Amino acid sequence: MALTMLRACSFCEIRCGADRTRDDARPPCLAGARTWCFKRHVSYAEETELVPSYMVYLSACNFRCRFCVQAPACFTPDEGAALDPAQAAEDFSRAVRMGARSINLLGGEPSVHAHTILAVAAEAQRRGEALPLVLNTNMYMTPGVIDLLDGVIRTYVADLKFGNDTCAERIAGITDYTRIVYRNLLHAAAGSRVIVRHLLMPGHTDCCLRPTLTWMRQNLPEAPFTLMTGYVPEYLAAPTGSCDAQGLSRLLSTEEVRDAESLVANAGVRRSA
Numbered sequence: 001m002a003l004t005m006l007r008a009c010s011f012c013e014i015r016c017g018a019d020r021t022r023d024d025a026r027p028p029c030l031a032g033a034r035t036w037c038f039k040r041h042v043s044y045a046e047e048t049e050l051v052p053s054y055m056v057y058l059s060a061c062n063f064r065c066r067f068c069v070q071a072p073a074c075f076t077p078d079e080g081a082a083l084d085p086a087q088a089a090e091d092f093s094r095a096v097r098m099g100a101r102s103i104n105l106l107g108g109e110p111s112v113h114a115h116t117i118l119a120v121a122a123e124a125q126r127r128g129e130a131l132p133l134v135l136n137t138n139m140y141m142t143p144g145v146i147d148l149l150d151g152v153i154r155t156y157v158a159d160l161k162f163g164n165d166t167c168a169e170r171i172a173g174i175t176d177y178t179r180i181v182y183r184n185l186l187h188a189a190a191g192s193r194v195i196v197r198h199l200l201m202p203g204h205t206d207c208c209l210r211p212t213l214t215w216m217r218q219n220l221p222e223a224p225f226t227l228m229t230g231y232v233p234e235y236l237a238a239p240t241g242s243c244d245a246q247g248l249s250r251l252l253s254t255e256e257v258r259d260a261e262s263l264v265a266n267a268g269v270r271r272s273a
């Protein structure tokens with residue numbers, strides 16, 4: 001099923017239809033049939049229940065967030081080394097034996113590599129192992145991808161980036177954002193554990209954080225919520241970049257962070273540990 005989807009790509013809601021098995025395919029995410037990994041390391045900076053976490057950065061992304069801290073590597077589809085499912089299963093298994101509590105697939109956008117993730121999980125299963133796979137995702141996949149990953153992805157770490165469609169389109173170049181991501185969050189939460197993160201962006205407390213908290217309280221009050229306040233203006237948002245008009249080329253102010261923390265504390269959402 002995943003390979004069928006790969007030949008007329010419908011892994012994400014851009015639904016570009018590209019045949020990613022062809023060398024001349026140019027889907028918007030630029031991902032081909034093979035998956036490339038541009039960085040791996042152990043992190044203690046994730047939510048408490050995930051650490052130590054083995055971070056596996058997969059190349060290619062369907063979003064183009066102007067402040068992306070992984071750009072340009074994550075937008076380069078063949079950055080790093082091609083990932084072989086059998087070798088990856090062995091590597092991830094070794095990480096677990098050495099104490100990793102989660103294998104954190106991120107990017108880029110890891111869900112555009114659903115076929116590879118399934119292949120890695122199948123290799124692990126052949127060895128009699130179940131890997132603690134985490135998908136750190138923008139949640140813009142099609143529902144079929146969530147169904148395919150059911151029983152494979154133990155935890156979704158969902159980046160709920162924007163609180164409205166205008167900000168999503170202006171900053172990430174993505175349309176119909178809230179409908180799709182809200183739908184997927186509920187779908188994923190029906191079968192897997194979901195942790196929701198929101199990166200506070202300068203000047204986006206009212207348009208993005210507030211609606212995010214309202215939606216969480218009304219729809220996923222039991223899901224752990226993490227407010228991230230480490231925004232750094234990178235990539236196109238860097239002071240030397242091209243999107244200063246978006247107001248993204250500065251750090252957060254102390255007041256902004258304090259006000260956001262206060263909003264979250266009083267929002268009726270469950271904070272992550």
Ligand SMILES: [Zn+2]
Nearest residue numbers: 167204207208
């Ligand atoms: Zn906003």
